[in-house]
Amino acid sequence: MKIDYDGQVWDFDLLGMEMPLCEAVEKYVGKGLGEWGSQLAAGSVKSLTALWWVMRKQAGQDPGPVGQPGEGFRPVRLLLAFLAAAQADAEAEAEAEAAAQAEAEAEPDPTPPPASSPASAATPTTPAAAPATLSLPG
Numbered sequence: 001m002k003i004d005y006d007g008q009v010w011d012f013d014l015l016g017m018e019m020p021l022c023e024a025v026e027k028y029v030g031k032g033l034g035e036w037g038s039q040l041a042a043g044s045v046k047s048l049t050a051l052w053w054v055m056r057k058q059a060g061q062d063p064g065p066v067g068q069p070g071e072g073f074r075p076v077r078l079l080l081a082f083l084a085a086a087q088a089d090a091e092a093e094a095e096a097e098a099a100a101q102a103e104a105e106a107e108p109d110p111t112p113p114p115a116s117s118p119a120s121a122a123t124p125t126t127p128a129a130a131p132a133t134l135s136l137p138g
Helices: 019-029 033-042 045-058 075-106 118-122
Strands: 002-005 008-011
Touching: 002 075, 008 045, 019 033, 019 045, 033 045, 033 075, 045 075
Parallel strands: none
Antiparallel strands: 002 008
């Protein structure tokens, strides 16, 4: 996820978080990672502070302790940037899914129709008609 915050675009990779980051976030926030995500969306300052810390760690910085975001940290601005990035990701995913669905529907069925056997075309399916009148011998 790309988060445009504080004049810079930050990469935030939730799935790429390694164990030490996960443990530090859980310890600081006091909740599991699933609840952390809910708290982010709700705008919890602790959760946003942890997000800011993770973003800087993932960018290769040394942000110090998780609970000390540094001077100038603006949690409401980070919240708005996070929500905008989450919305953009959701829209991109929906567009990709719709495109894949449209492509699947546009492709012809690769299964050929059943072929009729050549012998059945030459074999009559109805018997020959009987004469309409009977003729008597003689």
